[in-house]
Amino acid sequence: MAEPAAAPERRGGNMTEEGVVIVGGGLAAAQTAIQLRQLRWQGPITVLSAEDVAPYWKPPLSKSILQGTEPAESAWIRPAEFWARRRIDLRLNTKVTRLEPAAKTVVTAAGELLPYSHAVLATGASCVVPPLPGLELAGVHVLRSLGDALALRDAAGPGVRVAVLGGGFIGLEAAAALTARGAAVTVIEREPRLLARVASAETSKVVLALHRGQGVAVLLGRGATHAAGAGRVESVRLEDGQDVVCDLLLVCVGIRPETRLAEAAGLACGDGILVDTSMRTSDDAVFAVGDCARFPSARYGRGLRLESIQHAIDGAAVAAAAICGQPARYDPLPLISSVQFGQQLDFIGLAEGADASRVRHEGDEHVLLHGKSGICRAAECLNAAPETASVLRRAIEAGEPFGALAVA
Numbered sequence: 001m002a003e004p005a006a007a008p009e010r011r012g013g014n015m016t017e018e019g020v021v022i023v024g025g026g027l028a029a030a031q032t033a034i035q036l037r038q039l040r041w042q043g044p045i046t047v048l049s050a051e052d053v054a055p056y057w058k059p060p061l062s063k064s065i066l067q068g069t070e071p072a073e074s075a076w077i078r079p080a081e082f083w084a085r086r087r088i089d090l091r092l093n094t095k096v097t098r099l100e101p102a103a104k105t106v107v108t109a110a111g112e113l114l115p116y117s118h119a120v121l122a123t124g125a126s127c128v129v130p131p132l133p134g135l136e137l138a139g140v141h142v143l144r145s146l147g148d149a150l151a152l153r154d155a156a157g158p159g160v161r162v163a164v165l166g167g168g169f170i171g172l173e174a175a176a177a178l179t180a181r182g183a184a185v186t187v188i189e190r191e192p193r194l195l196a197r198v199a200s201a202e203t204s205k206v207v208l209a210l211h212r213g214q215g216v217a218v219l220l221g222r223g224a225t226h227a228a229g230a231g232r233v234e235s236v237r238l239e240d241g242q243d244v245v246c247d248l249l250l251v252c253v254g255i256r257p258e259t260r261l262a263e264a265a266g267l268a269c270g271d272g273i274l275v276d277t278s279m280r281t282s283d284d285a286v287f288a289v290g291d292c293a294r295f296p297s298a299r300y301g302r303g304l305r306l307e308s309i310q311h312a313i314d315g316a317a318v319a320a321a322a323i324c325g326q327p328a329r330y331d332p333l334p335l336i337s338s339v340q341f342g343q344q345l346d347f348i349g350l351a352e353g354a355d356a357s358r359v360r361h362e363g364d365e366h367v368l369l370h371g372k373s374g375i376c377r378a379a380e381c382l383n384a385a386p387e388t389a390s391v392l393r394r395a396i397e398a399g400e401p402f403g404a405l406a407v408a
């Protein structure tokens with residue numbers, strides 16, 4: 001991703017007064033540190049990550065790395081030497097156990113106390129594992145970290161039967177990657193259609209046809225009641241009594257924002273760490289970015305918590321600017337993209353409240369445009385040409401009239 005032009009140098013003060021401590025080791029943490037240096041923040045930057053590897057991109061974890069076509073190293077956000085070269089003190093295997101806003105310190109699991117002038121919580125999210133019997137069995141996987149992806153890739157070779165619980169983005173991307181790897185995949189979705197949380201019924205149908213056409217068994221409208229097996233998972237029981245026989249079970253039913261540090265520190269939380277439009281929490285010196293943050297969206301008139309690359313990057317840039325004392329205001333048009341069986345899916349904006357829609361199929365291109373009160377609001381695209389996607393994005397961003405664009 002191109003970095004913006006360097007800003008005039010900003011001089012930090014002494015170590016304790018001007019140090020930024022970032023909690024987390026994912027994209028939002030990395031991007032905050034990168035942006036701070038880009039904005040010429042001169043003071044110390046410390047990134048405290050509970051993980052044992054440097055920050056990496058997550059999209060390949062459910063695509064090329066899971067399929068086995070790219071190595072783990074392809075996911076590094078920056079080469080290993082980058083962090084020290086930019087004077088970013090990246091500390092791995094360092095879990096933060098406490099944030100003390102009054103004292104402006106964080107405390108690590110090893111008992112180390114780190115003072116800060118500004119703290120950034122980039123603690124991400126963890127996979128939800130529903131409280132169903134049998135999900136503690138060996139062979140039950142989740143997919144969030146690089147370690148999760150490598151473990152699943154190694155277990156799911158050709159011929160292995162994999163049941164995927166959840167027909168959302170991650171479950172479907174994993175289903176596609178594992179099918180391409182030669183596994184026999186069954187997707188189990190409790191809702192009557194795939195991608196029910198984000199896509200319209202038309203797009204769900206197209207995605208269903210794509211998966212079934214590639215040999216994925218998709219079971220809709222029935223949830224799982226439990227998993228069974230002697231020591232290892234062998235089957236999943238559905239609500240209607242059907243047993244899906246499997247060697248592995250991948251649970252992809254959603255994520256929960258990691259808010260425990262913030263809550264314990266007394267920061268305002270509610271399905272995410274609450275921030276303002278500059279990503280500042282209820283404590284002036286503490287910011288939150290990425291999957292863990294919930295911001296007020298003027299565009300949609302409500303709080304939003306996004307789980308996307310765009311949000312991790314753009315929200316981090318806003319927090320970094322605010323820390324550097326520059327005006328910054330966050331009100332993004334949500335963008336989510338996905339790749340399944342080589343097909344590109346782009347979701348631009350949120351269709352909530354839409355009162356009109358127009359669909360266009362042409363070859364393998366499918367574009368669904370949503371309008372509200374005569375204004376372009378959102379689009380769902382499958383295999384849209386990049387020019388089409390950017391025209392739609394600009395039109396939705398600018399709130400252009402729906403009628404003209406729908407006809408075009």
Ligand SMILES: Cc1cc2nc3c(=O)[nH]c(=O)nc-3n(C[C@H](O)[C@H](O)[C@H](O)COP(=O)(O)OP(=O)(O)OC[C@H]3O[C@@H](n4cnc5c(N)ncnc54)[C@H](O)[C@@H]3O)c2cc1C
Nearest residue numbers: 024025026027028050058059096123124290291307308309
């Ligand atoms: C498999 C997968 C595929 C995806 N594909 C796409 C895609 O194609 N397109 C898209 O837009 N989005 C995609 N996403 C979503 C996107 O990757 C995430 O929204 C984004 O990476 C979130 O970044 P983050 O830094 O907020 O969170 P995370 O990446 O979860 O990072 C949080 C970090 O904080 C650390 N941490 C938590 N608590 C502590 C603590 N107390 N002390 C120290 N460290 C702590 C964690 O160990 C972790 O390293 C995908 C996500 C996944 C899981």
